[in-house]
Amino acid sequence: xxxxxxxxxxxxxxxxxxxxxxxxxxxxxxxxxxxxxxxxxxxxxxxxxxxxxxxxxxxxxxxxxxxxxxxxxxxxxxxxxxxxxxxxxxxxxxxxxxxxxxxxxxxxxxxxxxxxxxxxxxxxxxxxxxxxxxxxxxxxxxxxxxxxxxxxxxxxxxxxxxxxxxxxxxxxxxxxxxxxxxxxxxxxxxxxxxxxxxxxxxxxxxxxxxxxxxxxxxxxxxxxxxxxxxxxxxxxxxxxxxxxxxxxxxxxxxxxxxxxx
Numbered sequence: 179x180x181x182x183x184x185x186x187x188x189x190x191x192x193x194x195x196x197x198x199x200x201x202x203x204x205x206x207x208x209x210x211x212x213x214x215x216x217x218x219x220x221x222x223x224x225x226x227x228x229x230x231x232x233x234x235x236x237x238x239x240x241x242x243x244x245x246x247x248x249x250x251x252x253x254x255x256x257x258x259x260x261x262x263x264x265x266x267x268x269x270x271x272x273x274x275x276x277x278x279x280x281x282x283x284x285x286x287x288x289x290x291x292x293x294x295x296x297x298x299x300x301x302x303x304x305x306x307x308x309x310x311x312x313x314x315x316x317x318x319x320x321x322x323x324x325x326x327x328x329x330x331x332x333x334x335x336x337x338x339x340x341x342x343x344x345x346x347x348x349x350x351x352x353x354x355x356x357x358x359x360x361x362x363x364x365x366x367x368x369x370x371x372x373x374x375x376x377x378x379x380x381x382x383x384x385x386x387x388x389x390x391x392x393x394x395x396x397x398x399x400x401x402x403x404x405x406x407x408x409x410x411x412x413x414x415x416x417x418x419x420x421x422x423x424x425x426x427x428x429x430x431x432x433x434x435x436x437x438x439x
Contacts, residue, residue: 214266
């Protein structure tokens with residue numbers, strides 16, 4: 179954040195920053211981007227529980243845009259949450275694209291977020307087509323009828339299965355193994371590889387998301403400033419022992435509350 183703090187935000191309709199004319203990048207801007215992105219991680223599970231409850235009560239039917247049906251309101255909330263999260267991610271990218279350029283983030287972003295967000299809008303489009311009568315009911319060979327909502331959900335599942343093939347190919351080029359092969363040839367000492375179970379545990383654990391959400395939405399949020407310090411041997415340590423552990427000073431970065439500066 180230190181690299182862009184204080185820089186004026188360029189007003190652009192293309193980048194969706196036309197309403198930020200005269201503003202500058204600050205810690206508040208970063209917090210907004212994080213809040214707007216993390217809110218989807220809260221809204222998604224809450225709406226999933228609400229959907230289950232409404233279905234049990236007979237108040238939720240896929241593709242039913244009636245004002246007395248929960249589908250309309252769940253879809254509106256989902257759409258607002260997804261749009262806000264994407265808007266915040268775009269803002270963050272356009273603010274830091276020069277810094278992120280060496281990491282080639284565009285393809286990584288598109289492959290991951292397309293699976294999450296575009297599949298939602300695809301399902302909503304199919305629901306609208308069903309409502310307009312484009313997707314009618316069908317009759318099976320045994321004479322039973324399949325509802326338009328069930329058919330639209332089947333189309334959604336079938337299309338996603340096809341799209342995952344192309345997504346897997348895109349992921350192959352977005353997240354290449356070149357980074358790890360370069361580490362194998364680097365002179366730095368190799369770090370021990372974590373076990374598969376520990377890696378899976380880290381992936382499945384929502385602890386980092388919960389911690390970030392509590393921190394960024396807390397009224398006691400503190401503005402943090404990044405400072406660089408040099409780690410040096412302690413006063414009681416022997417120089418030769420310190421040199422055997424570390425051959426050079428290690429730069430450490432700490433985040434401390436700005437009001438303590």
